[in-house]
Amino acid sequence: MNQYPAWKYLLILLVLSVGLIYALPNMFGEDPALQVTSARGFAIPLDLEANIEDALIVENLEFKNMERAGNKVLYRFNSAEDQLRASDVIKKALGDQYVVALNLAHATPTWLRSIGGKPMTLGLDLQGGVHFLMQVDMDTARSQQLDRYVDDFRAAMRDDRIRYVSVRREGKGLLALLRTVEDRSKALDLIRRDQSLQGLIVEELDTEEYFGISATVQEQQLLELQQTALKQNINTLRNRVNEIGVAEPVIQQQGADRVVVQLPGVQDTVEAKKIIGATATLEYRAVDEANDAFTAAQTGRVPPESRLYTDASGQPILLKKRLIVAGDQLIGASSGFDQQNGQPQVSVTLDGVGAKRMLDFTRDNVGNRMAVVYIEQKPGGRKTEEVISVAVVREPFGKRFQTTGLDSMSEASQLALLLRAGALAAPMEIVEERTVGPSLGADNVEQGFKSVLIGFILVLIFMAAYYRVFGLVADLALFANLFLLIALLSMLGATLTMPGIAGIVLTVGMAVDANVLIFERIREELRNGNTPQASIRAGYDKAFSTIADANITTLIAAFVLFLFGTGPIKGFAVTLSLGILTSMFTAIMGTRAVVNLIYGGKKRVRKLSI
Amino acid sequence: MKFLNKKTNIDFVGKRKIAFVFSLSLIVISIITLVAQDLNYGLDFTGGTLIEVSYPTAPEVSDVRAHLADAGMSDSIVQVFGTPNDIVVRIPPRENEESNAEISTVVLAALQEGVEGEIVMRRVEFVGPQVGDELTEQGILAVVYALIGIFLYVMMRFQWRFSVGAVAALVHDIIITMGILALVQIEFDLTVVAALLAVIGYSLNDTIVLFDRIRENFPRLRKSSPLEVVNISVNETLSRTLMTSMTTLLVLTALFIFGGEIIHAFAFTLIVGVVIGTYSSIYVASTVLLELGVSKYDLMAVEKEGVAVDANP
Numbered sequence: 001m002n003q004y005p006a007w008k009y010l011l012i013l014l015v016l017s018v019g020l021i022y023a024l025p026n027m028f029g030e031d032p033a034l035q036v037t038s039a040r041g042f043a044i045p046l047d048l049e050a051n052i053e054d055a056l057i058v059e060n061l062e063f064k065n066m067e068r069a070g071n072k073v074l075y076r077f078n079s080a081e082d083q084l085r086a087s088d089v090i091k092k093a094l095g096d097q098y099v100v101a102l103n104l105a106h107a108t109p110t111w112l113r114s115i116g117g118k119p120m121t122l123g124l125d126l127q128g129g130v131h132f133l134m135q136v137d138m139d140t141a142r143s144q145q146l147d148r149y150v151d152d153f154r155a156a157m158r159d160d161r162i163r164y165v166s167v168r169r170e171g172k173g174l175l176a177l178l179r180t181v182e183d184r185s186k187a188l189d190l191i192r193r194d195q196s197l198q199g200l201i202v203e204e205l206d207t208e209e210y211f212g213i214s215a216t217v218q219e220q221q222l223l224e225l226q227q228t229a230l231k232q233n234i235n236t237l238r239n240r241v242n243e244i245g246v247a248e249p250v251i252q253q254q255g256a257d258r259v260v261v262q263l264p265g266v267q268d269t270v271e272a273k274k275i276i277g278a279t280a281t282l283e284y285r286a287v288d289e290a291n292d293a294f295t296a297a298q299t300g301r302v303p304p305e306s307r308l309y310t311d312a313s314g315q316p317i318l319l320k321k322r323l324i325v326a327g328d329q330l331i332g333a334s335s336g337f338d339q340q341n342g343q344p345q346v347s348v349t350l351d352g353v354g355a356k357r358m359l360d361f362t363r364d365n366v367g368n369r370m371a372v373v374y375i376e377q378k379p380g381g382r383k384t385e386e387v388i389s390v391a392v393v394r395e396p397f398g399k400r401f402q403t404t405g406l407d408s409m410s411e412a413s414q415l416a417l418l419l420r421a422g423a424l425a426a427p428m429e430i431v432e433e434r435t436v437g438p439s440l441g442a443d444n445v446e447q448g449f450k451s452v453l454i455g456f457i458l459v460l461i462f463m464a465a466y467y468r469v470f471g472l473v474a475d476l477a478l479f480a481n482l483f484l485l486i487a488l489l490s491m492l493g494a495t496l497t498m499p500g501i502a503g504i505v506l507t508v509g510m511a512v513d514a515n516v517l518i519f520e521r522i523r524e525e526l527r528n529g530n531t532p533q534a535s536i537r538a539g540y541d542k543a544f545s546t547i548a549d550a551n552i553t554t555l556i557a558a559f560v561l562f563l564f565g566t567g568p569i570k571g572f573a574v575t576l577s578l579g580i581l582t583s584m585f586t587a588i589m590g591t592r593a594v595v596n597l598i599y600g601g602k603k604r605v606r607k608l609s610i
Numbered sequence: 611m612k613f614l615n616k617k618t619n620i621d622f623v624g625k626r627k628i629a630f631v632f633s634l635s636l637i638v639i640s641i642i643t644l645v646a647q648d649l650n651y652g653l654d655f656t657g658g659t660l661i662e663v664s665y666p667t668a669p670e671v672s673d674v675r676a677h678l679a680d681a682g683m684s685d686s687i688v689q690v691f692g693t694p695n696d697i698v699v700r701i702p703p704r705e706n707e708e709s710n711a712e713i714s715t716v717v718l719a720a721l722q723e724g725v726e727g728e729i730v731m732r733r734v735e736f737v738g739p740q741v742g743d744e745l746t747e748q749g750i751l752a753v754v755y756a757l758i759g760i761f762l763y764v765m766m767r768f769q770w771r772f773s774v775g776a777v778a779a780l781v782h783d784i785i786i787t788m789g790i791l792a793l794v795q796i797e798f799d800l801t802v803v804a805a806l807l808a809v810i811g812y813s814l815n816d817t818i819v820l821f822d823r824i825r826e827n828f829p830r831l832r833k834s835s836p837l838e839v840v841n842i843s844v845n846e847t848l849s850r851t852l853m854t855s856m857t858t859l860l861v862l863t864a865l866f867i868f869g870g871e872i873i874h875a876f877a878f879t880l881i882v883g884v885v886i887g888t889y890s891s892i893y894v895a896s897t898v899l900l901e902l903g904v905s906k907y908d909l910m911a912v913e914k915e916g917v918a919v920d921a922n923p
Contacts, residue, residue: 125872133741273715431738433714439664440732447870454868455861462857498872499801505865506808506880509858510815516857517819520850546822549767550815556759557811561804564752569804576808 002536002600004593012593015585016480022487025108025119031064031076032083033105034090035247036098043071048094055093061086076105102265103247120490121248123497123571124434126448128441129264130272133432134237136257141229142172142222148331148351149217150174152196155352162186165210173216177207184211191215196352196399226257228332233428234259237276259428273430284325286361287369287390288318309373311387319371319387324361329354335412338402344412345402352399359398366393372403448501455505456482463512467519469609473594474515477586481511484582489575499572507579513550514587518543522610532605540592547588551580618848622892623841623900629893633782640789649792652799652875653735655749657703657742659713660735666727668694674721681720683713692871696732703739749803753784756810768821769909771902776817779887779895783813787883796875805879812858812880813887816851817895823847824899828906836905840896848892855888 036052038044049066052075056063063086064076075090077083083102091100104127106119124131146169153176154167164187165177178184184204191197191213199221205212234251237259241249250262266272288306296302297316306318332349350358362370372389391403436444460478463471485504489496522539530538555577562573599605653660671688674697678686683701691698699721701713714734722729737745757777764773787809791798823843831839859881866877 135738135740273712429738430736432741433734433736435714435731435734437731437733439730440662444870444872447868447873451865451868451873455864458860458864459857462860466853499804499876502801502865502869502873502876505861505869506858509861510812510854512857513815513854516850516853520847520853523849524846542826546819549822550818553760553763553814553818554811556763557756557807557814560752560756560759561807564748564755565800565804569800572801572804572808576811 002533002592002596004596004600008589009593012589015484016590019480019484019487021112021115022117022491023483025106025112025117025490026486028107028109028119030104031107032080033074033076033103034083034087035101035103035105036073036075036090036094037071037101037242038098044068044073044098048098049073051093052090055089056086059085059089061089074103074105076107099242101247104265116491118490118493120486120494120496122441122445123495123500124262124264124441125436125498126441126445126496127264128436128438129262130266131263131432131434132261132272132276132430133254134233134259134261134276134428135431136226136230136233136259136428138226138229138257141225142217143169145217145222145225146172146174149197149200149215152194152352153191155356156190156194156197157187160186160190162190170214173214175205176213176215177210178212179210181211184213187213196355230257230259237261241276258431283323283373284358285319285371285373286322286324286365287371288320289368291318293318309371309385309387311371311390317371317387317390319373324370325350325354325358329357335409337409344409346412347400347402349400350398355399358401359396362393362398362401363396366395368393444498448498452501452505452508456508459508459512463515467515467610469598470515470519470522470591470595473591473598474512474519474587476594477515477590478508478511480590481579481583481586482508484586485575485579488578488582494574495571497571499569500575503572503575503579507576507583510554511579511583511587514543514547514583515591517547517550518588518591519610522608526608526610532599532608535608536595536599540588544588547584551584555580618845620845620848621841622844623837623896626893626897626900630897633890633894636786636789637782640786640792643789643792647792647795649788649798650795652797652802653700653737654800655742655746655798657737657739659699659701659703659717660733661699661701661714661717661721662691662732662734663697663699663718663721664693664730664732665695665697665725666729669697669725671697673724674699677720677723678717680723681716683717683720686717703737703742745800749800752803752807753810756807757781760810760814764818764821768825771899771904771908772821774902775895775898776814776821778898779817779890780810780813782890782894783809783883783886786886787879790882791879796878799875801873801876802879805876805883808880809883809887812884813890816854816887816891819850820844820847820891820896821899824896824904825909828909832906836903837900839906840900840904844892844896851888851892855884858884 036044036048049068052073053066056075061082062078063082064078066076067074075086077086087100087102094100108117108119150167150169153174154164157164157167157176162183163179164183165179167174167176169175176187178187188202188204191200191202199218200215201218202213202215205214230253234253238249238251241251241261241263246263246266248264250260252260254260261276263272288303291303291306293308293316296306296308296318302308303318305322306320309317309319311317329351330348331351333346335344335346337343338345369390369392371387374386374388389403456478460475463474463478465471467474482504485507488494489500494500518539521543522535525535525538526532558573558577558580562570562577565573599608671690674688675686678684678688678699683699685702687700689698689700690696699717701717704713714736718729718731718734757780760780761773761777764776784806787806791802796802820843823846824840827839827843827846828836831842834842862877862881862884865873866881869877
């Protein structure tokens with residue numbers, strides 16, 4: 001007798017129904033939608049929603065529904081035409097501060113979404129879009145870092161009144177020449193003490209005339225610098241991509257010095273390249289405390305030494321034209337808590353020149369306000385300036401200082417991010433570009449699904465013809481396998497690419513292998529004169545270790561493919577591996593359950609239809 | 611329905627000398643082909659720019675070339691791709707790093723020139739030279755690591771002779787498949803590397819099934835010589851081997867015919883690989899095993915694991 005205990009049937013039913021539910025979201029298609037985000041990454045204020053709705057009502061535009069997710073607000077529309085019209089309306093209503101992106105939001109019903117159901121994401125090769133691989137020019141970044149050390153060293157020696165002949169870059173390090181041994185030992189002492197000169201390995205070097213110090217930067221320090229530069233560039237890119245209005249951009253580090261930028265749906269690569277390469281910077285300016293900004297705004301009479309700006313809350317503010325410090329003198333920013341009162345704060349680090357200027361300014365301006373202006377040079381010569389923070393100077397400071405008075409930790413970290421994102425920390429170049437136009441994407445989807453379907457049907461027919469009832473059972477398992485695989489891919493949030501589809505096709509072909517092994521074993525046992533029931537049992541038992549061994553070795557190959565592959569190849573490896581796992585379940589447990597149901601209960605089975 | 615109705619008893623192993631000569635000559639021819647005309651390396655490995663566009667009406671290739679030459683792109687290769695309306699332009703990598711990323715912009719503008727209606731950009735691929743070199747290195751490493759991983763796993767589950775047999779069969783498959791790729795000058799890109807690794811996985815699958823049967827049969831057929839045991843095992847697994855190859859080839863053919871240009875090389879490589887992999891698991895892996903002097907004593911340690919030996923009559 002071949003019977004499964006009840007729990008095994010239940011388990012199979014459970015897995016299959018969970019699989020069915022999570023595969024379901026792929027059936028619902030997509031709604032044309034608009035995604036509204038703040039250009040600066042802040043949350044969307046609630047009253048803004050009312051503004052948008054009013055604007056849409058005026059234009060007689062209906063939207064299906066509105067959702068708020070994190071810092072995004074999403075509006076779904078009934079047609080692509082409504083979506084495009086609404087896009088213009090909302091852009092006009094909100095202005096430059098917000099980004100309105102066209103989006104295809106999946107139309108999964110709410111109950112499915114509430115349990116985490118979502119469809120597979122289509123890769124760029126299927127929906128169209130741009131993929132850039134950008135390499136950070138680390139040589140330049142290192143060279144910039146060396147220049148900074150040289151500047152800082154000079155400034156520090158000047159401050160300490162150590163007389164030197166020269167400080168300059170020498171190959172991969174720096175070389176300082178001094179006149180006397182005493183000066184040199186003072187300078188060496190300075191390097192040990194001064195915060196800004198940490199990470200230098202020094203060596204004494206005597207020339208005929210001078211006493212020298214040869215210094216190289218610790219490898220650890222350089223690696224940290226690379227990491228920071230890369231992270232900073234990623235932040236900058238992320239902010240810029242926001243500007244283009246891309247719904248689901250991917251910006252990720254790859255390897256030690258590369259960044260992947262994927263912009264689904266973007267076809268204008270020329271525009272995309274321009275924006276990614278754009279330059280943005282920060283400026284620190286003194287607030288003009290002597291004149292009243294409101295009066296200036298109302299009368300239009302702006303004092304000659306100042307300029308009129310609008311701050312983050314929309315109030316006018318007068319800032320001095322004379323610059324204190326610019327963004328290229330900013331070398332780092334991080335958020336944290338004030339150690340004395342626990343308030344959120346942002347710590348900013350300036351380079352040698354910036355630090356000196358900042359110190360000079362703050363010494364004379366305790367109690368006055370200072371503003372941070374964010375400036376972005378946009379393609380076509382356009383320039384946007386925005387006051388992102390205004391704070392009171394409490395005491396003189398230089399190289400490192402804190403901006404407090406922020407409302408929350410998230411505001412602090414956002415500001416720190418903005419400060420860092422101001423400019424690219426190191427130059428980048430595009431080393432790989434893959435753009436797929438929407439027509440090719442649509443063709444790929446069509447051809448991909450067609451080939452899966454045809455291959456699938458061929459295998460179904462072939463198995464049924466060859467193994468009859470058992471073949472039909474294997475066909476059922478193949479169906480189950482296909483939607484379990486789709487469910488898994490959907491649950492994991494995997495991206496479906498063309499090679500991924502090839503992986504599914506290949507899985508379909510190989511998934512039946514387990515059943516072929518089992519069925520051939522059963523036939524063999526029958527030929528050897530065993531009873532049908534014993535043959536079924538022996539067939540499944542004996543085939544098991546073979547199936548396991550064969551699949552594990554295939555998994556090894558797929559795993560290596562995953563480790564070494566990039567992008568689409570990884571997609572292939574993922575679908576192949578998951579397909580092997582699901583096929584083990586459906587082809588062994590699944591088919592056994594059905595076979596047991598058909599033959600297991602009967603006392604005497606004369607003949608198996610195999 | 612059955613292809614092999616009765617128990618087969620074909621003397622595969624007896625023909626191993628012929629198979630050996632056959633395999634060896636295929637390998638030699640493959641290597642000669644690979645050396646003589648090399649693989650048709652795709653953009654992923656050579657670097658450069660590829661642009662596919664669709665015209666409203668079928669363009670004259672010579673006109674397209676002329677427009678490109680005017681734009682300073684005289685080194686570009688223009689091909690009709692798929693339908694007569696679609697063309698592909700390939701441009702070799704440039705020395706000047708900066709201009710590389712800009713090439714696509716220049717080319718698209720040049721292609722639009724003198725065309726009524728708008729041309730549709732289907733895809734743009736640009737691979738910098740530094741990326742190309744890395745991909746080559748990664749591709750080779752991937753294959754090597756896969757082979758090492760498989761060698762170790764088979765050694766753990768079976769014995770070193772089996773590892774050598776399995777890996778020999780895989781190397782055999784890869785060389786011959788690549789030889790055929792070089793012969794027909796299919797474009798060798800990243801998807802083909804993926805296909806080669808899938809071939810490794812597939813061919814290995816077959817080999818493992820056979821080895822499993824050999825392991826099971828050694829204690830069962832104590833009286834038989836290793837040669838007979840191997841031959842019986844090949845025969846016993848033959849219908850499964852053919853059946854699985856058949857289903858896999860069915861879906862691959864569907865992929866080859868209906869999957870579109872992008873997946874063509876991938877499907878072709880797998881079809882070739884599956885055919886060769888099927889052959890190699892029957893002839894190569896088992897032959898190497900015998901030449902290395904496999905015997906029942908090699909598997910004593912794992913004999914207990916032979917599943918349900920007693921269940922056999």
